[in-house]
Amino acid sequence: MDDRKHSILDAIRLGHDFDTACLLSGVDIDDIETLEEDSYFMKRVRMATAQCVSSLLEDFHVANEKAIEKGNTTGTQWLLSKVDPDRYGNAQRIKVDPASDIPAVVKPGRGPTNDSKEN
Numbered sequence: 001m002d003d004r005k006h007s008i009l010d011a012i013r014l015g016h017d018f019d020t021a022c023l024l025s026g027v028d029i030d031d032i033e034t035l036e037e038d039s040y041f042m043k044r045v046r047m048a049t050a051q052c053v054s055s056l057l058e059d060f061h062v063a064n065e066k067a068i069e070k071g072n073t074t075g076t077q078w079l080l081s082k083v084d085p086d087r088y089g090n091a092q093r094i095k096v097d098p099a100s101d102i103p104a105v106v107k108p109g110r111g112p113t114n115d116s117k118e119n
Contacts, residue, residue: 004025007025011025022035
């Protein structure tokens with residue numbers, strides 16, 4: 001099982017979720033619960049997940065710096081919207097037309113649309 005645990009951690013570091021990593025590593029579905037009860041191993045799973053996220057963020061920052069040099073700030077705006085959505089997220093206001101009771105979505109910088117779907 002130790003080889004499978006190492007394989008699971010490697011798969012998680014690549015970006016797979018725990019269940020997928022277990023299945024890719026050949027762990028039987030019935031044995032996944034046993035692994036979840038192993039607190040030391042689950043700490044290693046959380047660490048591998050954090051390593052994956054950290055690696056992806058490092059790659060993102062390198063690519064984003066290159067984009068900024070070309071005048072593209074989309075990546076920065078996206079990251080800010082994820083880090084602090086209350087402040088930088090794409091807020092929507094919902095208005096109801098009193099004459100029709102049809103909700104209208106008002107997106108920043110746009111007028112209302114007569115449906116509640118995202119455009």
